[in-house]
Amino acid sequence: MNSEQRDSSFLAGGGEMGALMLAHDWKATPLGDPAGWPQSLRTAIRLMLNCGHPIYIFWGPDLLCFYNDAYRQSIGPERHPSSLGQPGRTVWEEIWPIIGPQIDQVMAGRGATWHENHLVPITRNGRREDVYWTYSYSPIDDADAPYGVGGVLVVCSETTQKVLNEQRLMREIERQRRMFQKAPGFIAVLTGPDHVYEYVNDAYLAIAGQRDFIGRSVREALPELEGQGFYELLDRVYSTGERYVAHAMKVRLATDASTRYIDFVYEPMRDEAGAVYGIFVSGHDITGRRIAELQSLLNEESLRLTTEAAEIGIWDVDFVTNTLTWSPRTKAMFGFSSDAVCTLDDFYAGLHPEDREATTRAFQAALDPAVRATYDVQYRTIGHDDGVVRWIAAKGKGLFDAAGNCYRAVGTAIDISAAKLADARHAFMLELSDALRGSDTHAALNEACALMGRFFGVSRVGYGHLDPVEDMFDYSECWTNGRAQPLLGRVPAHAFGVKIVNRLSAGETVVIADLLNDPLSDEEETRATARAVDTRAILVVPFLRAGRLRTIVYLNDRPIRHWRPDEVAFMEEVAERTRQVIERGEAEAALRALNATLEARVEARTAELRAAEEALRQSQKMEAIGQLTGGIAHDFNNLLQGITGSLDLVQRRVGQGRLGDLDRFISGAIASANRAAALTHRLLAFSRRQPLDPRPVQVNPLVGSMEELLRRTLGERVELTLALADGLWLTRCDANQLESAILNLAINARDAMPSGGRLVIGTQNRHTGAAEAAAHADRPAGDHVAISVTDTGTGMDAETIARAFEPFFTTKPMGQGTGLGLSMIYGFARQSGGYAWIDSALGRGTTVHLCLPRFEGEAGAEETESGTSEDATIETGETVLVVEDEPVVRNLVVEVLGDLGYRAIEAVDGPSGVEIVQSAQRIDLLITDVGLPGLNGRQVADAARALRPDLKVLFMTGYAENAALVFGALDTGMSVITKPFTMDALATRVREIIEA
Template identity: 40%
Template sequence: MFEQAPTLMALLSGPEHRFELANPSYRKIVGGRDVLGKTVAEALPDAVEQGFLKLLDEVYQSGRPFRADGIKYAVQPVPGGPINECYVDFVYQPLRGRDGQITGIFVEGADVTDRTIGTELLRESEARYRMLFDAIDQGFCIIEFLDGPHGPASDYVHIEANEAYARHAGIPNVVGQKLREMVPAEADDWVARYGEVLRTGQQIRFEQMLIATGRHLELAAVRVEPPSRRQVAVLFQDVTARKQAEKALRDSEEQFRVFAQTVPNHVWAARPDGLLYWFNNRVSEYAGASSTDLEGVEWTKIVHPDDLKKAAAAWERALTTGAVYETEFRIRRHDGVYRWFLVRAEPVRDEDGTIVNWIGTNTDIEHSRAQAAELANLNATLEQQVQQRTGELMAAEEALRQSQKMEAVGQLTGGIAHDFNNLLAGITGSLELAERRIAQGRVDEAGRYLGAAQGAAKRATALTHRLLAFSRRQTLDPKATDVNRLVVGMDDMIRRTMGPQIAVEVVAAAGLWATLVDPNQLENALLNLCINARDAMPDGGKLTIETANRWMDERAAREREIPPGQYISMCVSDNGAGMPPEVVAKAFDPFFTTKPIGQGTGLGLSMIYGFTRQSGGQTRIYSEVGQGTMVCLYLPRHLGEVFEQGIQAEESAPSLEAAGQTVLVVDDEPLIRLLVVEVLEELGFTAIEAGDGPSGLKILQSDARLDLLITDVGLPGGMNGRQMADAARETRPDLKVLFITGYAENAVVGHGHLEHGMHVMTKPFALEQLTERIKALIEPS
């Protein structure tokens, strides 16, 4: 029984703890060493170094048993050889002779390595899930249906909610609250909507007023699988401001129309190019035609031939310069008679100064002097009121544009709801199963579910990074890059990806300028474009990658919506199916895809567009059905030393001896500080913590030795991480700095323009990546 026992057992005799017995399980845990007849000090020097011999002495001398759970034991069977780590539960039980004196110690225990590692992985996965859950800017909750007095599934309780829930819905501390207790008057309507989602599994999007708080919400709901959980996930945002702006715009437009119809003058509106599109009733009466018939009519057809040249020249100057148009000419009446008018038009501009339309008036000047003076006074009043109304209209349009920007975020909400909640379901489900298996003692099976949870969390991180690229908020690491060298370096990968049916040609421009860009993101963009081209040529074809130097004059730059200047272009073209204009117009929209469900997220092109815009450039698509597609990236020229890929310090991190080296960790999130300090202590560093900018700067300005500063960018206390690092370098010019940042602080870091010795990592990150980055930054002292 002793030899076949699955637990580890050994018998030690005497104060020197000499091995009398040791079963196979014990010999296995100590690396298969022959221990019989030897003392612990002779047989297991690694155990002595880790304090186990001291514990044995205490048990032998005191006569009190010792028990420990989950103790780490680093096994080194051969001195100087490899070290294997394991975790054990064990007990040291003193043995007594007939005279009551201690004669030896019985050792009994079990290898619990799988259980311990599984528990740690479970804890880490739960922390990552919570970080992702609370990072969503929109309100998010999971509700679970309950049976009640009103019938089956007639109520629900909020079982989870993120921090943004209260901000958008106006209801704090919602977790644990039942619907009919929160908003009893509205409960039936909400139960009906979400109950249909639970019953059918069909995702819904809708807008509804939350009467209890006066908030107008835009919502998306999806069932959490499996249906037996009776849960629905809801993602929403407050669109009250957009609704108010739309109403204000409608009211302002209606007021303008009423006013324009009451004045005796002709009032009209034109598009930016001068094409007339709206008229008041005075114009219709004068022309003898309806407003519909007048739309799009060339104004040159109603101007007297002798006045046409003067009127056209003045209009051309106004269109070119954006100045007020004002001149006199004769306009034909419906009976063929021409009358003199003073024609005046004011440009209406948006917030960028671009003309969006013209508001004009025609004043009849063929009256007596007295009538002319009266009309002049009326016209001045009209102009003042038109300007006032125009200002109100512009303000309302600005509010509407802002609300439309928010609505675009709402469209993203609907797009990510299904994918993100599938990931959440995968994470929570895997963690739940892992917890059950561990509780059942089936530890070997827990790893599979923990791996699944890790995979889902990584896919959620990738989705977040794609959304940040689309929103132009991702943290970039721009370097002066030779795009030709980058393309050549990816040539083999691209050819393998394309397959034998597609011919790949690279046309590299001689003397190509450098550009300041994140090379890793540019590689991702190029690979995405090549994969899209491959999918557009299912029967094979030709793919061409071409680079060129580009001088953008005012006209070319205006067409591409970029400043004039020098750019480099990288174009990927194919001779595949091509796209119709309506598809090209939507190609950069988030989650728009022409691929079947499950074969594309619709974020690839929007991610590329966001990346190039954030890099100061532009992306354009040129396509024709049946002829193929070309996608061009335009990036600004950079004058400076070219970044050599493949020699980054991160890729050749030195071996590290951390003795005596100290790292300052500054972050207002205790969990982040805990994780970073754990990594540092595992590497052997001394870690100092601070929770805000002023506290961190106080330490930096002290005499303490500091070899590295690791800091978040967004910090409380009136000083962000970049400001703190800059201030510290006044007295520590060689201090190395690692920024760990979320998407919004990229601008504070300096749009990617970091000083020498400053580096950046994006949250969330794997602890292994953090470890390698720290090793790369701190060389042995």
């Protein structure tokens, strides 16, 4: 082994780069033969070649380049291996403005440098790349070199992927923060065993008040919670790792003296090892709903008392579960006790045989989807327990689902026996008088029996003549209608015996139930007689004809023990009236007078019932309106008190020269104003008029970016699947609202699967045809992007589906849920030009479809490039026209424009604004309120752009009812900002528009 080989041994073992250095012609470079290299360079190269970490060396006045195998993987084919031994300024010319000063610092003996995640773009693999590095430049000593530094040792790591991942993570965190910030429910993130606030959203501040939360523990930030149990619950969740869900829990806060009710969840957050490191808090303020529920209980009790007082029965038939629900009043009409369990079979069995067919037919017509008639019938019932026949007036209707199936029938029932009794008395008395006045006694009695049968609600009435003198019935003469004998069975005529004669000899009118119980020697006759006495009622009417005492016997197939007292009394009255008619042949005038009185009483009673029903409906309507307006007024008065009170104190302190603590009162006024803004935003959402910021949206990436958030929200018991369709169209909507809608639906689905299950979020292109649009008034025809959220939970029945999108409607137990989520989602879909619908059934899970209109443009078609900074230069003379009828708002806007350096022109209404536009004055931007009286803001803008086509317009609105501002009808150069807005937000928006 020669000396040259020994002198080059420091290059051995260096992998590919060591081999390249050995083979390199160093004699042709300023360094010359490696045998003559300085020892410090030889040592540095030896260390570099045998190190697995990327290292680079610049050496000598020309900064010749050396690097190891680990480094060559980062520089690409453009510099490997050609850069070995070449001057650094030539190799790294494109980035020398960045690294050159750093190298010069080290070579000049001014110490090492350190750079972490520093952007140094380089060209590699044929393209320019943004590459991030963490690196240090350290001196390599050489006593013979200027400043004692022979070269620079570069120890580096490429951190591009790490930086990009962190940037993506930060963007995701920021996106989630924005989404959480505007979420309808309150959210907070607590970390550590002391529950230190890391994040709170606007809704949390709206409830707890503007305080310094971040970095403080719950006990420090909310000391008034002491003794209310919240601290202990947080400690338990953190120590056990078990989720806690609370419904309608009371809380008292220092910002509000009244008691609030909140639904909330304490969800433990775990690290990669599974240890709890914090708690995610989410929930809703349900004070208004809780009070409404308590009021609803009072209203329900009021309704029950009212219906009971009005003697109205309620009935409800659920065909899904095949159950019948009757109120106690309804049960009484069918002769059941209040605690009895009734079925549809009981209903049909309780109908009188003569009314059963007609009543069933009317009921079936109300349930038939092709007919859907109103169920409005009168029928007789035969009491189950008491056997009493009652006349019932029932009304109701069937409820149908989207498929046309009747799933429920509801209605009311009123006992109208009194009215029917009066009608029957009237008709019977008149017709009986006419009948008995004729000469054909048998025919007249036959007709009279039919009338009596209708009155008593029976189908079989028999009659006969009893001749007390002869002490017998003459079958050949007396049982002429053919019905009497079947009613009595085989009771012989002589069974009536002399007792009848004796009891009737004084001319009495009696109802007889015990005249057939004399024992007879014949066993068969005894049984027949007993049966007749037990099961039949007999009315005996005595009268004089041709000087002889005669008797008409009426036989009714209803047991006498089931007669009501009023029926018995009427029987006696009929007997007396019949006798008088037969004897005098005149009774019509007296009967009409009697029935006129009865009819007047029935009409008065009916009028009272109708008045009670109307009063009840009006009371419920006014109660609901009063509850809503009272709640809003209460909340706004509290907020206005915070604003006016704080400003009043600021004014006083300024007058007294006490300026030290003004910030506290100003912050209080701003906090109350922000809460008022949040309240109006919720009210607009409930009325489906919330302001939106519609832009082209690619739904698949948006849903995909939410996957991690959704998995954390759903928990381990719910399996999440994304079924995203290829080639999905663009839509145009407010992306933040869409994210909130999807998150809301996922949370609803999770709550519907308490034992876990599967959740599928899918997307697809959907065409809504003309036929479907015609069948569903809320579904516009055209192309839509459909987002579906499907769960395997408990599902909904048809009635719940029909009401699911109603504000404040919820199927959750009292105190759980606000009933606002689906209403806001439906409102968002409708405002965006789309629609929403639900497909569900009990036990089959639920799918909520959110369909948004297809957007035909490009994804970035509406993005404006502001590219401006806070200190952008403002062109001299730029002028803004402000059209606003509210003086305070107009003055604030003008003040902000002045601070920005713009010249502002004021107009108090639309016509004066148009006059200014028609003048020769320079106008670079028009700011106008949408809701101007007379000539509105959109009309002012259209008139202005007709004269100045390139004029930029910024609309201000506090009530987004104009479709032009929410459904995509804004022209190029037009923007909108919703009230209330901060002055900073207005300044930023004005700068972006003018300087774009």
